[in-house]
Amino acid sequence: MGLDYEIFKLGNVRLQRGGRLPDCKLAYKTFGKMSAAKDNVIVYPTWYSGQHPDNEWLIGPGMALDPEKYFIIIPNMLGNGLSSSPSNVPAPYNGPRFPRVATYDNVQAQHRLLTEKFGVKKLCLVTGWSMGALQTFHWGALYPDMVERIAPFCGSAKCSRHNFVFLEGVKAALTADGTFNGGWYKEQPTRGLRAMARVYAGWGFSQAFYRERLDLERLGYSSLEDFLVGFWEGFFAPKDANNLLAMLWNWQNGDVSDNELYKGDFKRALGAIKAKAYVMPGQTDLYFPPEDSQFEVANMPNAKFLPVPSIWGHFAGGPGINPADVKFIDNALKELLSA
Numbered sequence: 001m002g003l004d005y006e007i008f009k010l011g012n013v014r015l016q017r018g019g020r021l022p023d024c025k026l027a028y029k030t031f032g033k034m035s036a037a038k039d040n041v042i043v044y045p046t047w048y049s050g051q052h053p054d055n056e057w058l059i060g061p062g063m064a065l066d067p068e069k070y071f072i073i074i075p076n077m078l079g080n081g082l083s084s085s086p087s088n089v090p091a092p093y094n095g096p097r098f099p100r101v102a103t104y105d106n107v108q109a110q111h112r113l114l115t116e117k118f119g120v121k122k123l124c125l126v127t128g129w130s131m132g133a134l135q136t137f138h139w140g141a142l143y144p145d146m147v148e149r150i151a152p153f154c155g156s157a158k159c160s161r162h163n164f165v166f167l168e169g170v171k172a173a174l175t176a177d178g179t180f181n182g183g184w185y186k187e188q189p190t191r192g193l194r195a196m197a198r199v200y201a202g203w204g205f206s207q208a209f210y211r212e213r214l215d216l217e218r219l220g221y222s223s224l225e226d227f228l229v230g231f232w233e234g235f236f237a238p239k240d241a242n243n244l245l246a247m248l249w250n251w252q253n254g255d256v257s258d259n260e261l262y263k264g265d266f267k268r269a270l271g272a273i274k275a276k277a278y279v280m281p282g283q284t285d286l287y288f289p290p291e292d293s294q295f296e297v298a299n300m301p302n303a304k305f306l307p308v309p310s311i312w313g314h315f316a317g318g319p320g321i322n323p324a325d326v327k328f329i330d331n332a333l334k335e336l337l338s339a
Contacts, residue, residue: 004029004052004053005027005028005029005052005076005082006027006028006029006030007025007026007027007028008025008026008027008028008109008112008113008117009023009024009025010024010025010026010109010112011023011024012024013105013109015099015100015101015102015105016102016104016105016259017099017100017102019099019100019101020099021078021084021089021093021099021101022093023084023089024078024084024109025083025084026075026076026078026083026084026109026110026112026113027052027075027076027082027083028052028073028074028075028076028113029052029073029074030071030072030073030074031059031065031067031070031071031072031074032066032067032068032069032070032071032072033071034071034118034120035071038118038119038120038121038122039122039124040069040070040071040124041070041071041072041073041114041118041120041122041123041124042065042070042071042072042073042123042124042125042126042127043073043075043110043114043123043125043126043127043139044058044059044065044072044073044074044126044127044128044132045074045075045077045106045110045126045128045131045132045135045136046074046075046076046077046080046128046131046132047077047128047129047130047131047132047318047319048130048131048247048248048251049080049235049236049239049243049244049247050077050080050132050318050319051076051080051081051082052074052076052082054318054319055074055129055132055318055319056074057318057319057320057326058318058320058326058329058330058333059072063330064330064331064333064334064336064337065127065333070124070125073113073114073118075106075109075110075113077106077131077135077247077250078101078105078106078109078246079098079101079243079246079247079250080243080247081239081240081243083109085098085240085242085243085246086098086183086240086242086243086245086246087240087242087243095183095184095242096182096183096184096242096245098242098246100249100250100253101246101249101250102250102253102254102258103131103134103135103138103250103253103254104138104142104258104259106135106138106250107135107138107139107142107143108142110135110139111142111143121146122146122148123139123143123146123147123148124148124149124337125148125149125150125151125333125336125337126139126140126147126149126150126151126275127150127151127152127153127333128152128153128155129153129154129155129317129318129319130154130155130287130288130314130317130318131155131247131250131251131254132152132155133152133153133154133155133156133288133317134152134155134156134157134159134251134254134256136150136151136152136155137150137152137155137156137157137256137273137296138157138256140273140274140275140277141157141256141257141261141262141269141270141272141273142259142261144272144273144274144275145274147274147275148275148276149275149276149277149278149336149337149339150273150275150276150277150278151277151278151279151280151332151333151336152277152279152280153280153281153282153308153317153329154280154281154282154285154287154288154308154314154316154317154318155288155317156254156288156292156293156296157255157256157266157269157270157296158254158255158256158257158266159251159252159253159254159255160288160292163251163252163287163288164252166203166286166287167248167251167252169199170196170199170200170248171245171248173192173195173196173198173199174189174192174193174195174196174241174244174245175189175192175245176192176195177189177190177191177192177193177195179191179192180192180241183241183242183245185241188240188241189241190237192241193233193236193237193239193241193244194233194236194237196236196244197228197232197233197235197236197237198228198232198233200232200235200236201227201228201231201232203286203287203313203314204232204286204313204314204315205312205313205314205315206284206285206286206311206312206313207284208284208311209284209311209312209313210224212311214311214312215227215231218322219231219321256269256270257269257270266299267299270296270299270300271299271300271301273300273301273302273303274301274302275302276302276303276336276339277297277300277302277303277304278303278304278306278332278333278335278336279293279296279297279300279303279304279305279306280293280306280307280308280317280329280332281293281307281308282307282308282310282312282313282314282315282316282317283307283308283309283310283311283316284310284311284312284313284316285313285314285316285317286313286314287314288314290305290307293305293307306332308325308328308329309328310322310324310325310328312325317329
């Protein structure tokens with residue numbers, strides 16, 4: 001069976017934090033056709049641990065991301081197992097020796113794909129969930145003259161201190177498994193992956209989600225334990241531990257201003273985003289509370305604060321499991337694209 005994605009070869013890539021990725025590969029999938037004027041291009045980056053199929057719920061005929069109207073590119077984040085990652089690069093950069101890859105590096109790689117492979121000069125939209133939102137903010141700040149609209153949902157332009165602490169818990173659970181062996185495991189640290197899943201379970205959905213028993217009433221699990229095993233352990237058990245840790249480092253160090261352009265001035269980086277922006281936090285998101293988004297919007301010149309009215313917590317933003325939230329996000333994207 002052939003692959004349903006393509007590979008863009010970047011050669012030897014020097015990374016923002018001083019490392020290097022030899023023979024760097026960016027995996028991506030496209031939908032629709034690029035117009036002759038190359039003015040119908042949408043970039044839709046992946047999220048923490050997600051790969052391009054996990055984004056496809058927001059693409060389809062009649063939806064905002066309609067392949068009959070737009071040329072949509074889903075670039076896979078470095079570290080996600082399809083693009084260059086700890087699990088697929090040859091020694092000596094494999095496993096725990098995989099270099100530190102920042103969101104800045106991901107967006108630079110994506111920019112090269114768009115300009116070198118497709119000759120694109122303008123993007124009509126960049127959008128994404130969670131770490132996809134982090135990349136979306138970076139696109140707006142790093143390439144303000146190229147990006148016409150951005151719609152980050154359930155994500156932030158900078159990892160907050162509280163979010164950083166949550167991820168420390170995730171990391172500690174994963175690496176406490178003896179099988180992990182400093183990243184030189186012979187088989188996946190299954191107990192660590194399952195423990196990590198249980199830490200995540202208290203954060204991914206809101207208190208109200210659990211109070212209303214939506215895991216049973218809407219997702220069809222037979223008990224809370226069944227949900228923890230079936231949904232959460234099932235979510236993380238198939239993934240590679242070093243890949244998860246590489247992306248986790250990227251997430252913790254995410255900051256739209258941490259580059260030579262803005263030199264750590266967060267307000268200046270936000271102020272530089274010229275794109276018309278719909279910033280859509282989840283109303284009950286425990287990672288990225290609406291207050292963080294309000295601060296971002298207050299410092300962006302052309303942004304609208306549009307919280308997703310949902311008790312599905314962070315998962316209001318994906319991956320397409322609550323139809324009402326999908327409809328809200330899709331309608332907002334339609335409105336933004338017609339503006």
